[in-house]
Amino acid sequence: MNRLIQIFALTSLVVLLPALSVWGQALPTDDEARQLQLEALKVIGLVLLNPESTEADRVNAITVLVRIGERTSMPLLTQTLLNDPFASVRRIVAEGLGEYQAPEAKFALRQAALTAPIDSIRWASGVSLVQIDPEEADILDILLSERDTLASAALSLQSDNAVAEFPEQFHELAIAAFTDAFPDDRTYNSVERAAMLKSLAELNSQSSANLMLNNLNDEEGDGFVQGAAAFSLGQLGVLRAVPDLIAVLDSNDDPLQVGAIGGLRLLQDTAAIEPLTSIALQEDTAEIRASAATALGVFGESVIDTLVEILNTDVSPAVRQAALSSLTQIGGDQAQQAVVAFSTSEFLITCDPQACSGLALELLVSLAAFGEGDLAVELLQASINALADVLPFVFAFAEADLINTAIAVAKVSPEVIDILLANENPFVQAIALGALPAVSGEFARSTLLDFVNPDENRLLRRMAFEGLAQMPLAEDAELFAAELQNRDRRTRGAAFNALVEIGDVDAVDPLLAALASDSLAVQLQAVEASINFGNRVLESN
């Protein structure tokens, strides 16, 4: 029993220590927290009410305001919806107001739904309005009866997020409107008609299967729209469509082929293995071969030989990458042996680093997934050397991929972090610092603190602060407070997040100073941090 108590006590201590170190500080009073939030909202108001503010500034300000969800800001939000000079700003309000469930927004939303000059704003306003009050359903009838707003509805409801926000009791209304409008190819272009089909699938309209099948088999049909029909049949799980989907794989119409491959991937019917194999090995267009190689991944071990052949022979690095990803997904000894063999082949050594960077990263992830740490480390070093000249460019567009790859490799071979940190190239060191918190947790602190010196490389400082912000301690508060007006947005962002997490009364003055900054970018980050900081304080007191 004593042993059990000891274990319990130790476990509790381990769990409580980080919590105590974060929340054991002196908190501001409720009044101080509310005052800070008030100052924050004032900043937003000044941006939105200032006619000189740019569109980008207004978008940033309204995005923060909508996300904050402060009901007291409703007058500002409704005024912005109706009067802001920029459509992009009005659209953000139109899309966000529904979640407030505020009856006082109804008038403005109805007004915008009926009269806004931009169709996507009209549709978004209508959806927000019926989210607040389903009795206002007549607005949807109006919007779905007009050509441009119906097209906007279709383009919007292709996304699962938009469908999730669209109240279920109105799904049939939209389904009927899209079904009626779809045949009219003189009024609606291919993108809009394809969107109608994809929306019908997102709305889970099983009754639309025949419409999609008829379109798929229409010899005069538009390939792009037919491709959407094919994919949508897969999304709806229409298994009887499999023969038709297989039949159009030979159509030589790229969008139709890609849609059919996607549909077959979702349906996972083994009858598709042979035709997909044929496409993956023989199709002329690399994009389509890659889609087929990806689709084969859902069929398990029976397709390993095909995928290995693609991995070792396809002329396109992107197609090889798709095959590699599918092999990793399938897993097992045979796939592992194939991946290891490929990693030691000549292909990557001779391949143009820019063309093969995606394949190289995929291979690293794959080797790590198979537990081949040593090989992964070796390959990582070789890849980084090969990419040295273009690393700034690759880093700019694939930073997250690079860091996630380093994390995956470091989890099987932790020494890779030290190897990367010893490299002279700051982009390579940055990858290591980015990966470090996920690999070493709290033990990363001392290494990260080595890089926060003001004279340190700006990129490395940023990575260090971002890492430390994931494990903030009260003793770091002063360090973070000094960075709230850093020129680098991400370093500032890390500092704001850390101070909110620490929640110390000493953070109030730096936050107020940041709210009064000359830089609007700093002010807007300070607004969000101040609101969140205030909320945490008010919840804790």
Added chain:
Amino acid sequence: MKKVILYTLVALIGLTFSFNTVAQDDAEAEADPNAELLAAMDFQRFAAYFSQETPGTTFTVEILAERPDGSKQATVQVSFAFDPELGQRARIDYLTPEELAGDVFVINGDDIFFWNPDLITPLKVNGQFEVFGDATVAEVVGIGFQGAYNVTERNDYTNDDGIDVIELNLEATREEIAFQKARVTANAETLQPITLDLMDENGDLLHHNTFESYDTVEDGRPFFNRQLLDNRVVPVNQTLLIVSNIVNAALDFSIFDETLLGA
């Protein structure tokens, strides 16, 4: 005369970065029928961007990147300005989605710079660099013809929709132009471009654009407001560009200075 001045403005703040080659006067423009035709086609698409009173313009472009198996959207703001000494400048600011907000392209003559808040310094890119979906920098800013292209061939015919059209084959005047060859068809009566094929130097088709609809601003200056871009290299994708909110206004020239990005 007013229209000719606007033609010149359209060319001067030249959408394919053709500023250096178009310092022609009204008489010259009127004397060359092909140049006049190209200027008229630019005018139909872009006149609303330019005002004699203000040297700057902003407008918003909603970009929908579509595939049969997916869809994504972004909004960008495009800004133009012209300074008699410093020349033409353009800039693209991403507004949405939130993860792209803050990303910027600055176009300074033939040089194009990309910057986002994650970068330490701006990156130099070319006009075929994609802004979102398949829409390139050149297509989002707008591809002007006058001064940037010469007419190599003209055909007049009636298209499948029964509209009399003028078809012009075009060749870039300089190697810095993003698309070296192009083919435009325009309504013979209104001179509004209907389609624009963009090709590489070998004549291989890269993008097929359709100008789906046109509009005018309050004083009647026209612009295209919907453009459908069909990628013929990766023919799986279609991209729809919707232009709105054109504002002629004086702009702070420092926003076009790539050395100040991130400052």
